[in-house]
Amino acid sequence: MENERGKWNSNFIFILAAVGSAIGMGNLWGFPYKMGANGGLPFLLIYFVMVVLCGVVCMCVEMAIGRKTGKSPIEAIGGLARRWKIVGWFGALSATIIMGFYSMLIGYALRYFVGFLVQIFGVGGFAGAASGADFFVAFTQNPGAVLLYTAITFLICSLFVMFGTSGLEKFNKIGIPGLFIILIAIIIYNLTLPGALNGYVFMFSSKGMEIAGTSFNFLKAVRTAGGQMLFSLSLGMGAMITYGSYLDKKESIARSAWIIPVLDTVASVFAGMAIFPAVFAMGQDVKAGPGLLYITMHNVFTTMGVAGNVIGALFYLLIIFAGVSSAISLMEVTTSAIIDGRTAKGKKSSRKGVTFAVALIMFILSIPICLDRLGLAGGEGAMWPLYSFLGAGSQDLLDLYDMVTEGLMMPLGALLMCVLVGWKLGFATVRDEVLADGRKWKLEKFFEVCVKYITPVIMAFVLVSLFLSYFGL
Numbered sequence: 001m002e003n004e005r006g007k008w009n010s011n012f013i014f015i016l017a018a019v020g021s022a023i024g025m026g027n028l029w030g031f032p033y034k035m036g037a038n039g040g041l042p043f044l045l046i047y048f049v050m051v052v053l054c055g056v057v058c059m060c061v062e063m064a065i066g067r068k069t070g071k072s073p074i075e076a077i078g079g080l081a082r083r084w085k086i087v088g089w090f091g092a093l094s095a096t097i098i099m100g101f102y103s104m105l106i107g108y109a110l111r112y113f114v115g116f117l118v119q120i121f122g123v124g125g126f127a128g129a130a131s132g133a134d135f136f137v138a139f140t141q142n143p144g145a146v147l148l149y150t151a152i153t154f155l156i157c158s159l160f161v162m163f164g165t166s167g168l169e170k171f172n173k174i175g176i177p178g179l180f181i182i183l184i185a186i187i188i189y190n191l192t193l194p195g196a197l198n199g200y201v202f203m204f205s206s207k208g209m210e211i212a213g214t215s216f217n218f219l220k221a222v223r224t225a226g227g228q229m230l231f232s233l234s235l236g237m238g239a240m241i242t243y244g245s246y247l248d249k250k251e252s253i254a255r256s257a258w259i260i261p262v263l264d265t266v267a268s269v270f271a272g273m274a275i276f277p278a279v280f281a282m283g284q285d286v287k288a289g290p291g292l293l294y295i296t297m298h299n300v301f302t303t304m305g306v307a308g309n310v311i312g313a314l315f316y317l318l319i320i321f322a323g324v325s326s327a328i329s330l331m332e333v334t335t336s337a338i339i340d341g342r343t344a345k346g347k348k349s350s351r352k353g354v355t356f357a358v359a360l361i362m363f364i365l366s367i368p369i370c371l372d373r374l375g376l377a378g379g380e381g382a383m384w385p386l387y388s389f390l391g392a393g394s395q396d397l398l399d400l401y402d403m404v405t406e407g408l409m410m411p412l413g414a415l416l417m418c419v420l421v422g423w424k425l426g427f428a429t430v431r432d433e434v435l436a437d438g439r440k441w442k443l444e445k446f447f448e449v450c451v452k453y454i455t456p457v458i459m460a461f462v463l464v465s466l467f468l469s470y471f472g473l
């Protein structure tokens, strides 16, 4: 009995940590706005297909590589096939670029948290803005303020790194369920808003596009959903290799590879159910873009009156924690890559020192994004001249960083990892590791076919679709 309990406990902690990494701004910010911009239901269905045919499969592959080698991504992949190490470095580079915009998005949440918090004490927290959209524009157009909140985000992350992340992990135990609970509460509250049901029509019915007046571009939806899925599940960059390396041989990879994606997807769908009904009730546009989460939820909390300030502050606090816990593991991806690289060269490194250097590089990367004002200035972004040659098909610098990572590097990483284990090393690498727990693997054939054929083909299609976007498709 003792033993059984112990097993369950450790697996529970593993799942919690992995879910903590997965759930973040990707679910709350990225998923709803991308679904809104890509026709609603068709995007949702493509997303589900992506999760099952690619997400679960890549999760299994990464966890198996991690547990088999017991090492961090670069060492793990390099140990299996020396020349494929580059996939690990790709992951480190992705993590660095992601943090360039991820930190700003947490910074936004921080600004809203402060806004609602001071309103609890009767002080106006949103500079007299008439609506959620007005405030969002005013705030994002103020690069100094955005930079300040982004800098505070890095400070918070660095403090956690300095004083240890165990406090954050303990918080996640409450924070993640707390986030689910508050999302459910908002979903229920939304039902009282007139016109809210159209949000469900948009999300779950074929009439959705009609009522929202949106169009649907299959190629764009596929590349957006594919990238979003990898981003949301923290896949394609080796992050889950690290998590797998801490997993006990007795635990079931086959099961974890389903549980994590399912929980993460539920969180994304809940975020949609918290946002879309409100979008329709408030007469907003589902295609509002990256501001959707912030503008809509601001409006929702405003309709709640005084209680809205408390609930709003709590909601943004939980988002900040979900975001910061993901941000710290993003920093960890780059940090461990650099430390491994230096160790391979026989150099010693101080983990804290490297982490701060990494945080500094990431902060420097975030500066142009903060100054870009989401491209609102003049329609092309204040930073446009810097990236116009790269930026075909993206609306602003945030979109460009996002596209380079989740649209290009992560699908490439996922594709290469599948080819590595499916073809170069052989599927037995994964199979033996999954079967090491002594259980039966009912879906073994499904995974084998996916790893070898289906997942790489879909990832290649996502990449081709990105390439075609340069030609306006």
Ligand code: TRP
Pocket (backbone or CB within 6 Å): 021, 022, 023, 024, 025, 026, 027, 098, 230, 231, 232, 233, 234, 235, 237, 239, 326, 327, 329, 330, 333
């Ligand atoms: N999955 C996280 C989110 O949805 C972001 C993320 C992407 C991430 N890759 C990662 C987090 C690697 C940790 C490690 O917000």
